[in-house]
Amino acid sequence: MDHHARTQNEKLEFKTTTCYMCACRCGIRVHLRDGEVRYIDGNPEHPLNQGVICAKGASGIMKQYSPARLTQPLMRKAGAERGEARFEPVSWEVAFDVLEKRLSHLRATDPKQFALFTGRDQMQALTGLFAKQFGTPNYAAHGGFCSANMAAGMIYTMGGSFWEFGGPDLDHAKLFFMIGTAEDHHSNPLKIALSKFKRAGGRFIAINPVRTGYAAIADEWVPIRPGTDGALFMALIRELIEHDGYDRAFVERFSNAAELVDLREDRDTFGLFMRDPGAPEVNALYPQNHLWWDTRTDRAVLHHTDGAQPALEGRYVLEDDTPVAPSFALLREQVAHCTPQWAERITGIAAETIARIAREMATVAREQRIVLPVQWTDSWGKTHDTVEGAPVAFHAMRGLAAHSNGFQTIRAMAVLMS
Numbered sequence: 001m002d003h004h005a006r007t008q009n010e011k012l013e014f015k016t017t018t019c020y021m022c023a024c025r026c027g028i029r030v031h032l033r034d035g036e037v038r039y040i041d042g043n044p045e046h047p048l049n050q051g052v053i054c055a056k057g058a059s060g061i062m063k064q065y066s067p068a069r070l071t072q073p074l075m076r077k078a079g080a081e082r083g084e085a086r087f088e089p090v091s092w093e094v095a096f097d098v099l100e101k102r103l104s105h106l107r108a109t110d111p112k113q114f115a116l117f118t119g120r121d122q123m124q125a126l127t128g129l130f131a132k133q134f135g136t137p138n139y140a141a142h143g144g145f146c147s148a149n150m151a152a153g154m155i156y157t158m159g160g161s162f163w164e165f166g167g168p169d170l171d172h173a174k175l176f177f178m179i180g181t182a183e184d185h186h187s188n189p190l191k192i193a194l195s196k197f198k199r200a201g202g203r204f205i206a207i208n209p210v211r212t213g214y215a216a217i218a219d220e221w222v223p224i225r226p227g228t229d230g231a232l233f234m235a236l237i238r239e240l241i242e243h244d245g246y247d248r249a250f251v252e253r254f255s256n257a258a259e260l261v262d263l264r265e266d267r268d269t270f271g272l273f274m275r276d277p278g279a280p281e282v283n284a285l286y287p288q289n290h291l292w293w294d295t296r297t298d299r300a301v302l303h304h305t306d307g308a309q310p311a312l313e314g315r316y317v318l319e320d321d322t323p324v325a326p327s328f329a330l331l332r333e334q335v336a337h338c339t340p341q342w343a344e345r346i347t348g349i350a351a352e353t354i355a356r357i358a359r360e361m362a363t364v365a366r367e368q369r370i371v372l373p374v375q376w377t378d379s380w381g382k383t384h385d386t387v388e389g390a391p392v393a394f395h396a397m398r399g400l401a402a403h404s405n406g407f408q409t410i411r412a413m414a415v416l417m418s
């Protein structure tokens with residue numbers, strides 16, 4: 001076939017899908033000639049990456065056609081020992097036959113002996129369902145070893161988490177902290193947003209043991225000893241509280257900072273929020289029966305009582321002699337020793353830098369407050385005409401999460417953000 005004839009008859013087309021060369025899942029167009037992948041580019045119609053593709057995504061073709069790619073089941077050769085890496089290809093029928101025998105035996109005897117670990121695929125809803133139906137709790141996937149603390153810590157602390165598909169609001173932020181993040185989370189969208197953010201004059205501080213990737217364009221890189229981010233957050237929380245750099249109105253109304261904690265050490269309820277058992281149960285899952293100490297009437301009231309001015313500090317005694325304190329007062333005590341000097345010894349970041357970062361956060365939050373004309377109703381039924389906030393944004397990921405202290409580190413970050 002001469003070249004001309006071939007181009008006349010060949011079939012050129014592209015298929016739209018999502019890239020999975022990293023966790024970002026950019027929209028891509030896979031261009032085919034006669035059914036064979038020729039090249040991959042970004043899908044301009046895709047809302048996430050808007051046509052942008054990175055080198056890794058564009059080279060997805062190499063994975064598709066790699067001679068090392070597994071295309072059929074492999075079984076250990078007869079007589080080979082485990083770990084010898086001597087396999088032979090078998091048909092799917094043989095593979096299913098072997099698995100069916102082994103799995104049905106386990107399912108009939110003790111399903112928990114079956115442990116299912118999957119990789120970073122896009123089917124964890126299905127593989128998890130399979131494990132559950134099989135009857136084993138021994139199921140895990142990539143996230144359990146990576147960023148699961150990111151979700152668990154933030155959801156536990158403030159009811160939601162940012163994740164690899166959602167990024168910070170860099171359209172409105174003025175100061176941005178990126179902590180413990182590699183390039184494979186929210187990758188291309190974050191690069192697009194960062195370039196807009198920097199052009200608009202935003203300040204970008206990267207906190208990471210190494211200066212790579214995103215941090216290359218940071219205004220300031222703050223190297224930190226791996227796994228010590230929690231100490232940094234605790235020191236920043238302390239600085240903001242000590243120097244009145246926090247948003248009092250926000251923490252009063254939209255966090256449980258003012259809610260009273262039971263301080264009776266001999267009770268099972270020690271350390272838990274006090275509840276008014278007589279309060280109407282608005283929602284069984286989130287009972288709205290916590291208490292505030294109202295500084296106007298100097299007594300405990302149901303939280304979010306109209307006209308009440310909740311205390312954030314101090315210790316009080318209820319009518320039945322129960323000693324209580326607002327949780328904010330306990331937080332202040334908890335972080336009292338977490339000075340910048342204390343954190344310097346743990347994180348390796350100079351105390352002056354930690355104190356200065358806290359000042360910067362407080363100044364930007366106070367002086368460049370954003371007010372968006374968006375009406376909304378809060379959990380207590382109060383309607384607000386605007387959304388207000390501090391234009392200080394955070395993005396963090398595995399670098400914080402994948403440590404034995406990851407859960408508490410993420411909790412500390414959520415408290416700091418609040």
Ligand code: SF4
Binds near residue numbers: 053054055056058187
């Ligand atoms: S950032 Fe690159 S590798 Fe990751 S999903 Fe997007 S195109 Fe693929």
